[in-house]
Amino acid sequence: MEQTLPGKQNIALLIIVAALGYFVDIYDLILFSIVRVRSFEEIGIHENEMRKMGEYVLNMQMTGLLIGGIIWGITGDKFGRIKVLFGSILMYSLANIANGFVTGIHDYAVIRLIAGIGLAGELGAGITLISETMDKNKRGYGTMIVAGVGVLGALVAAVVAAHYSWRVSYFVGGGLGILLLLLRLGTFESKMFRDAAESEVKRGNFFMLFKSSGRFLKYLWCICIGLPIWFVVGIFVTLAPEFGKALHSQEPLSAAKGIMFTYIGISAGDIFAGLLAQLIKSRKFTVLVFQVLILVSSVLYLGGTGMNVQTFSWLCLFMGFAVGYWATFVTISAEQFGTNIRATVTTTAPNFVRGALIPSTLLFEFLASYFGIIKSGYIMIFLLTAIAVFALSRLKESFGKDLDYTE
Numbered sequence: 001m002e003q004t005l006p007g008k009q010n011i012a013l014l015i016i017v018a019a020l021g022y023f024v025d026i027y028d029l030i031l032f033s034i035v036r037v038r039s040f041e042e043i044g045i046h047e048n049e050m051r052k053m054g055e056y057v058l059n060m061q062m063t064g065l066l067i068g069g070i071i072w073g074i075t076g077d078k079f080g081r082i083k084v085l086f087g088s089i090l091m092y093s094l095a096n097i098a099n100g101f102v103t104g105i106h107d108y109a110v111i112r113l114i115a116g117i118g119l120a121g122e123l124g125a126g127i128t129l130i131s132e133t134m135d136k137n138k139r140g141y142g143t144m145i146v147a148g149v150g151v152l153g154a155l156v157a158a159v160v161a162a163h164y165s166w167r168v169s170y171f172v173g174g175g176l177g178i179l180l181l182l183l184r185l186g187t188f189e190s191k192m193f194r195d196a197a198e199s200e201v202k203r204g205n206f207f208m209l210f211k212s213s214g215r216f217l218k219y220l221w222c223i224c225i226g227l228p229i230w231f232v233v234g235i236f237v238t239l240a241p242e243f244g245k246a247l248h249s250q251e252p253l254s255a256a257k258g259i260m261f262t263y264i265g266i267s268a269g270d271i272f273a274g275l276l277a278q279l280i281k282s283r284k285f286t287v288l289v290f291q292v293l294i295l296v297s298s299v300l301y302l303g304g305t306g307m308n309v310q311t312f313s314w315l316c317l318f319m320g321f322a323v324g325y326w327a328t329f330v331t332i333s334a335e336q337f338g339t340n341i342r343a344t345v346t347t348t349a350p351n352f353v354r355g356a357l358i359p360s361t362l363l364f365e366f367l368a369s370y371f372g373i374i375k376s377g378y379i380m381i382f383l384l385t386a387i388a389v390f391a392l393s394r395l396k397e398s399f400g401k402d403l404d405y406t407e
Contacts, residue, residue, distance in 0.1 A: 010188060011133060011134060011142070013183070013187060014129060014130060014133060014142075014187055014188075015130060015142050015145055015146065016183065017085070017126075017180070017183050017187055018085065018122075018125075018126030018127070018129065018130060018142075018146045019126075019145055019146045019148075019149040019150055020149070020180050020183070021085060021088075021089050021122045021126060021150075021180060022122060022123050022126060022146055022147065022149070022150025022151075022153070023149055023150045023152060023153040023156075023176075024089065024092075024093070024153060024173060024176045024177045024180060025089075025092065025119055025122045025123060025150065025153065026150050026151050026152075026153035026154050026157075026263075027153035027154070027156055027157045027173050027176065028092050028095075028096050028115060028119060028153075028157075028173050028177075029119055030153070030154040030157050030158075030259065030263070031096075031157045031161065031169060031170065031173060032057065032058070032061065032112065033238075033255075033256075033259065034157055034158055034161045034169075034256060034259075035161050035166035035169055035170075036050075036054050036057075037050065038165075038166045039102075039108070039166040039167075040053060040054070040105075042166070043102065043103060043104060043105065043108065044104075045105060053105055056105070056109055057105070057108055057109045057112050058112075060109040060110070060112050060113040060116070061112040061113065061115065061116040061119075062116065062354065062355060062357075062358070063113060063116065064112065064113040064114065064115065064116020064117040064118075064119070064120065065116045065117075065119060065120045065351045065354055065355065066120075066351055066352070066354075066355045067116075067117055067120070068088070068116060068117035068118065068119065068120025068121055068351065069120040069121075069124070069347050069348040069350075069351030069352065070206060070344075070348055071117065071120075071121075072084045072087075072088055072120055072121030072124065072125065072343075072347050073121075073124060073204070073206065073343055073344035073345070073346070073347035073348045074204040074205075074206055074344055075087070075121075075204070075343075076121070076124070076125050076128065076204070076343025076344065076346075076347060077203040077204030077340060077341055077342065077343045077344050078203050078204035080189050080193055080197075081125045081126075081128050081129040081132075081189065081190060081193060081343055082125075082129070082187055082188070082189050084121045084122075084124075084125035084343065084347070085121075085122060085125040085126055085129065085187075086181060087121065088118050088119070088120070088121030088122045088125065089118070089122055089177050089180055089181060090118075090177070090178075090181060091114065091115075091117065091118030091121075092115050092118030092119050092122075092177065093118075093173070093174045093175075093176075093177025093178050093180075093181075094174065095111050095112075095114045095115035095118055095174075096115065096170050096171070096173040096174035096177065097170065097171060097174030097175075098111050098114075098174075099111050099112070099115065099170040099174075100167040100168070100169075100170035100171045100174070101167075120347065120351045121347055123146075123150070123330065123347075123350060124330065124343060124346040124347025124348070124349075124350060124351075125343060125346075125347065126146055127143050127146065127327070127330045127331060127334055127346055128190075128334050128342050128343045128346045128347075129189075129190055130142040130143055130146065131143065131331060131334045131335065131342075131346075131403060132190035132191075132192040132193065132339070132342070132403055133190050133191075136400050136401065136402055136403065137281075137399075137400050138278070139331070140274050140277050140278045140283070140328075140331065140399070141274060141278060143274065143327045143328070143330070143331045144270060144271055144273070144274025144275065144278075144327055145274075146327060147267075147270035147271075147274070147324075147326055147327030147330075148267050148268075148270045148271040148274070148327075149267075151263050151266045151267040151270065151324075151326075152263075152267055154259065154260070154263035155260060155263060155264065157169070157173070158256070158259075158260050160172050192339045192403065192404050193339060195339075195404075196339045196340050196406055199406070201340050201406045202340065203340040203341070204340070204341065204343070204344055205340075205341065205344075206344055206348075208341055208407065209341070209344070209345070215337075215407070217394070218336055218337075218394075218395065219336075219337075219345060219349070220391070221391040221392070221394045221395050222329075222332065222333040222336060222345065222349050222391075222395070223349050223352050223353055223356070223391075224387050224388055224390075224391035225287055225329055225332070225388045225391045225392050225395070226326070226329045226349070226350065226353035226388070227353060227356055227360070227384045227387055227388055228291070228294050228323060228381065228384045228385050228388055229323040229325075229326060229329070229353065230353060230354055230356070230357045230360075231357060231360050231364075231380060231381065231384055232262075232294065232298065232319050232322070232323045232381070233259075233262060233320075233323065234357045234360075234361065235357075235360070235361065235364055235377070235380070236298065236301060236319060236377065236381075237255065237258040237259055237262050237316055237319070238255050238258075238259070239255070239373070240253040240254065240255045240258045240312070240316075241253055241254070241255060242373060243301075243302075243373060243374070243377070244307075244312070246372065246373050246374050247302075247304055247305050247306070247307060247374070248305060248306055249304075249306065249307050249308065249309075249312065250306060250307070250308045250309075251308060251309055253307075253309065253312050254309075257309070257312075257313060257316075258312065258313075258316045259316075261313045261314075261316040261317045261320065262316045262317070262319060262320035263320060264317060264320060265316065265317040265318060265319065265320020265321035265322075265324060266320040266321070266323060266324040266326065267320075267324070268320075268321050268324060269290070269320065269321040269322065269323065269324015269325065270324045270325070270326060270327045270328075271324075272321070272324070273286050273287075273290060273324060273325040273327065273328045274327060274328065276289065277328055277399060281399050281400065282397055282399055283328055283331065283332050283335075283397070283398060283399050284332075284392055284395065284397050284398075286325065286328055287325050287328060287329065287332070287388075287392055288389065288392060290322060290323070290324070290325040290328075291385045291388055291389050291392075293318075293321065293322035294319075294322040294323060294381065294385055295381065295382070295385055296322070297315065297318040297319040297321075297322045298319065298322075298377070298378075298381040299378075300315060300318070301315045301319060302374055302377045302378055302381075326350075329350070329353075330346060330349070330350055331398075332395065332398055333345050333346050333349040333350075334346040334403075335398035335399075335401050335403060336395065336396075336398060337407060338405050338406040338407035339403065339404065339405065339406050340406040340407055341407050342403070360380065360384065363380065364376055364377075364380050367379055367380065
């Protein structure tokens, strides 16, 4: 069926809402890492339990992301992308506000679980909606803007947390989300979804992905091309103090500063990836270029013996840029599947990539017990990029693909 495109102003509004939604999403996602120590101290967590309790709360949030990815994905295909876009924003905004009132570690963990469920839906719904609404040869610009603006939420979280208490920082995140809901007026559902909803085709059947070997493998390849992203952020940057010691850095390396520069790089990388894909009309080649950049930046980081804080900051900026193909990865996932299961794929795939950090971390820790963290870092990043490149070779080029079809 021929897709009738809406007016430019309406499309612009969708992009703005999706971008700002992802902005608040990233603000909330990264805020806990920034205020963890201060918040734990105030609610009475002993210094010796900081790391253990931090892992507990983070695992609860990760569990929420995995559960939410499935729930919101199915909801998006059954009831519409707009409902997911705003339902997820409402959930994590209220969770943010509730986070500002916690008094104990278990309250904290449960609320992060709820927040994680909410955080799982916004990006997938936004990318799906934009991919189905914009011209097939220009939709990369829309997803590029969403990601480029969205990841700047991490910088705002760092600034707000630096000037206000951790409780106020959570209130600000919740307030931003509530304000964003006011922009719902004027947004609309994609014609592709409306056409699918009026047909008798089954929508939002998560198990459909596993009933066909070809469909399952395509879904698996989509997930695999994103594996290096969260390993770089979750291991190389988050464990910066430990890597600094192993590399005999001139001064202690700060994970907080590393995260800030990494997210600046991710924002720039997302914009560059979107522009490059539009210029060369290939998302596959664009992701391949970024895999090479990941290897180069990681080798420079792992080989940075005696680095100082300034060098560390530049390397984090470079590594962030190298993994800044997040929006392109999600767009590829959206373009691989039909309208009746597209939101399910686009929402679950990025959350399963986040969840894949758990087995990646376990393997890294196992290797580190034998080879140390530097050699293990080399092994893991070469392994994950090799998997990503192989997975990429198994997918068909999707740039300019007509998405008006069902599985």
